[in-house]
Amino acid sequence: MGYRSIVSQGASVTTGELSELSAERRRISFLYERLDRERAAAKARLDVALLDPHEQRWHREVAVRTLSEQVSRLRVADEGLCFGRIDHDGGTCAYIGRIGLFDPDDDYAPLLTDWRAPAARPFYTATGANPEGLTRRRHFRTRGRALEGFHDDELHLDQTALVEALEAPRTETMRDIVATIQAEQDEVIRLDHRGVLVIEGGPGTGKTAVALHRVAYLLYTQRERLSRQGVLVVGPNPGFLRYIGDVLPSLGETDVVFATPGELFPGVRTSREDPPEVQGLKGGLAAVDVLREAIADRQELPVEPVPVELEDVTVLVDADLVAVARDQARGSGFRHNEARGVFFHALVDVLVAPALALIGHDWPELAADVRRELLHNADLRALVDVLWPVLTPATLLADLYEGRCLALGYPELYREDGRAWTVSDVPLLDEAAELLGTTDEAVRAAERERAAEVEYARGVLEVLDREGYDDADDELHVTDLLDSEWLADRHAAADHRTVAERATADREWTYGHVVVDEAQELSEMDWRVLMRRCPNRSMTIVGDLAQRQAEAGVRSWSSVLGRYVRERWVYRRLTVNYRTPAEIMSYAVAAALTEVDPSAVPPRSVRRGKPPVEVVVSDLSVVGRLRGERGTFAVISPDGPLTPRAAKGLEFDEVVVVEPERMTPAERYVALTRATRELVVVRRSDPTTSRLAALAALH
Numbered sequence: 001m002g003y004r005s006i007v008s009q010g011a012s013v014t015t016g017e018l019s020e021l022s023a024e025r026r027r028i029s030f031l032y033e034r035l036d037r038e039r040a041a042a043k044a045r046l047d048v049a050l051l052d053p054h055e056q057r058w059h060r061e062v063a064v065r066t067l068s069e070q071v072s073r074l075r076v077a078d079e080g081l082c083f084g085r086i087d088h089d090g091g092t093c094a095y096i097g098r099i100g101l102f103d104p105d106d107d108y109a110p111l112l113t114d115w116r117a118p119a120a121r122p123f124y125t126a127t128g129a130n131p132e133g134l135t136r137r138r139h140f141r142t143r144g145r146a147l148e149g150f151h152d153d154e155l156h157l158d159q160t161a162l163v164e165a166l167e168a169p170r171t172e173t174m175r176d177i178v179a180t181i182q183a184e185q186d187e188v189i190r191l192d193h194r195g196v197l198v199i200e201g202g203p204g205t206g207k208t209a210v211a212l213h214r215v216a217y218l219l220y221t222q223r224e225r226l227s228r229q230g231v232l233v234v235g236p237n238p239g240f241l242r243y244i245g246d247v248l249p250s251l252g253e254t255d256v257v258f259a260t261p262g263e264l265f266p267g268v269r270t271s272r273e274d275p276p277e278v279q280g281l282k283g284g285l286a287a288v289d290v291l292r293e294a295i296a297d298r299q300e301l302p303v304e305p306v307p308v309e310l311e312d313v314t315v316l317v318d319a320d321l322v323a324v325a326r327d328q329a330r331g332s333g334f335r336h337n338e339a340r341g342v343f344f345h346a347l348v349d350v351l352v353a354p355a356l357a358l359i360g361h362d363w364p365e366l367a368a369d370v371r372r373e374l375l376h377n378a379d380l381r382a383l384v385d386v387l388w389p390v391l392t393p394a395t396l397l398a399d400l401y402e403g404r405c406l407a408l409g410y411p412e413l414y415r416e417d418g419r420a421w422t423v424s425d426v427p428l429l430d431e432a433a434e435l436l437g438t439t440d441e442a443v444r445a446a447e448r449e450r451a452a453e454v455e456y457a458r459g460v461l462e463v464l465d466r467e468g469y470d471d472a473d474d475e476l477h478v479t480d481l482l483d484s485e486w487l488a489d490r491h492a493a494a495d496h497r498t499v500a501e502r503a504t505a506d507r508e509w510t511y512g513h514v515v516v517d518e519a520q521e522l523s524e525m526d527w528r529v530l531m532r533r534c535p536n537r538s539m540t541i542v543g544d545l546a547q548r549q550a551e552a553g554v555r556s557w558s559s560v561l562g563r564y565v566r567e568r569w570v571y572r573r574l575t576v577n578y579r580t581p582a583e584i585m586s587y588a589v590a591a592a593l594t595e596v597d598p599s600a601v602p603p604r605s606v607r608r609g610k611p612p613v614e615v616v617v618s619d620l621s622v623v624g625r626l627r628g629e630r631g632t633f634a635v636i637s638p639d640g641p642l643t644p645r646a647a648k649g650l651e652f653d654e655v656v657v658v659e660p661e662r663m664t665p666a667e668r669y670v671a672l673t674r675a676t677r678e679l680v681v682v683r684r685s686d687p688t689t690s691r692l693a694a695l696a697a698l699h
């Protein structure tokens with residue numbers, strides 16, 4: 001036996017072992033006492049900061065934010081605070097936990113080592129062959145705050161703790177795996193790579209878990225930068241985001257934005273899908289050209305000359321004159337909304353000569369008067385609104401879908417309600433925002449806000465300057481250290497909203513790190529949005545090409561990523577399936593994976609279980625009466641309520657898959673690999689064959 005296990009109810013536990021268990025219990029209670037003490041202190045500081053009437057507003061907000069984060073970080077460690085211990089060959093030992101705790105009375109010596117700290121790494125990676133300076137690794141089994149037992153694996157990479165974790169029934173939400181991260185997962189979680197990392201692996205290999213733990217790890221090692229810029233986690237659907245939403249807070253992290261691809265454009269939140277062929281059209285890069293065409297089509301020429309009345313004459317604005325102004329505006333290099341001013345002035349310029357010709361004089365002062373008159377002419381302004389309108393992404397797209405698409409030769413895009421946004425519209429709205437540029441109105445509003453912030457920050461500087469700083473020449477002056485622009489940014493960062501809230505509301509927000517789960521489903525247009533949100537290309541991309549269901553999704557990582565980072569991306573593969581028992585996995589391989597990709601190598605299942613059961617029924621309504629027996633339960637069927645698409649990334653203890661033959665091979669592969677314990681496959685009996693069978697039985 002490679003390990004020694006001590007449980008409190010164990011029949012053959014020696015007194016020595018029992019005293020070891022009580023010693024560990026004392027240690028763990030002591031750690032909880034420390035946790036409570038730290039939390040009470042942070043809470044008291046928070047109360048003071050909240051109530052302090054003398055503190056400057058911005059300063060108070062910063063303090064409140066920091067302390068609230070501290071309190072919630074300490075709250076999440078309430079369960080399973082400490083889950084392991086490692087003993088070093090020098091005779092010292094370290095306790096490993098969800099967060100780090102330090103002893104202020106002993107020069108801040110570590111009492112509990114955060115699982116992400118370098119010192120904790122051997123807990124996950126040491127083996128008998130490469131003990132990394134360890135003599136022992138101990139795993140604690142706790143319930144709430146109570147230590148129930150422990151076992152030592154003496155570095156034989158024993159799987160007891162893992163198997164216990166995997167055998168436990170699933171709940172509605174995903175749990176963290178910090179106590180049982182496996183070596184191949186640990187390598188990916190801590191990988192020191194600043195750019196794009198692609199993690200691929202079959203169903204249940206822990207891709208999602210690993211990606212989220214990597215976020216927690218990066219937030220730990222690059223806290224300053226990432227908590228300022230935030231982290232974006234993109235998941236396939238709202239159900240999936242609910243499922244994983246608790247994992248990061250339980251790792252002690254905040255400032256993370258969770259979003260589906262249908263939520264990446266501020267103000268739009270949709271999960272409606274287009275038919276596959278429309279998804280294909282909207283998802284491909286050619287959609288950028290369609291948008292360009294749609295914008296160019298809004299830069300119109302008048303069909304008939306339009307009269308514009310001046311004081312003395314009426315000029316006719318005809319297509320030739322407008323074409324000259326339009327060429328100038330298009331050639332200016334500005335985007336549509338920004339080039340509107342160029343168009344207007346160019347149009348005024350081209351109208352001056354015909355107006356003077358009508359008047360019959362071309363004196364320079366008269367030309368200046370005519371130009372001024374044209375600039376202020378309401379008819380001309382109204383005409384410009386038609387010929388070169390201010391466009392928002394929504395107005396551009398709605399107009400395109402509601403009819404213009406027919407004239408442009410894209411009838412597939414037509415729909416009655418142009419604003420009934422679908423998931424595939426979101427990257428188009430974002431692209432349109434890029435192509436249209438900011439409207440003058442929006443720029444003016446942003447400038448006003450900015451001016452107000454700078455003004456406020458200036459006030460703060462004056463107060464600081466008056467209050468605590470000496471004006472002596474050799475002293476650093478507060479305004480040498482801070483400037484009002486910087487403070488304005490700082491103030492903006494300390495407004496009442498969290499980073500997550502501000503990032504969600506701001507289309508141009510750029511994140512410090514972006515995680516994309518089920519990344520194989522994203523279209524070329526989706527990738528453009530994500531790359532805009534992450535100009536530093538610090539990304540963790542998680543997916544499995546064999547599970548791709550979306551027509552416009554990824555067919556090869558290099559073809560998608562090469563465009564943005566050329567060859568500079570790193571690929572890691574996870575090979576062990578922690579969800580699906582071997583029997584279910586081999587069924588799914590035979591029934592689906594071989595059809596998706598005959599050369600694919602399926603992951604190796606850690607556990608064994610029951611083989612799937614196949615049932616043939618003549619009436620599918622029986623399925624509605626099925627209930628689970630233990631843990632979570634789901635019925636996955638092509639018609640829902642849980643479709644293979646919505647089941648992506650989820651798992652359940654017991655799963656019924658209905659009519660897999662009506663699913664595409666990839667949908668079937670996803671559906672058949674969701675179960676952790678039991679899988680029932682329900683097929684509808686073919687009426688002809690069942691009649692034949694009945695006839696055969698009669699004879």
Ligand SMILES: Nc1ncnc2c1ncn2[C@@H]1O[C@H](COP(=O)(O)OP(=O)(O)OP(=O)(O)O)[C@@H](O)[C@H]1O
Nearest residue numbers: 177180181182203204205206207208209578579649
């Ligand atoms: N080291 C581990 N310890 C305990 N549980 C683990 C470990 N690794 C993965 N798991 C569990 O295995 C299950 C599958 O993990 P996860 O959902 O991350 O897999 P996945 O690769 O994203 O799957 P899919 O491709 O099917 O969406 C989860 O219940 C997860 O908690």
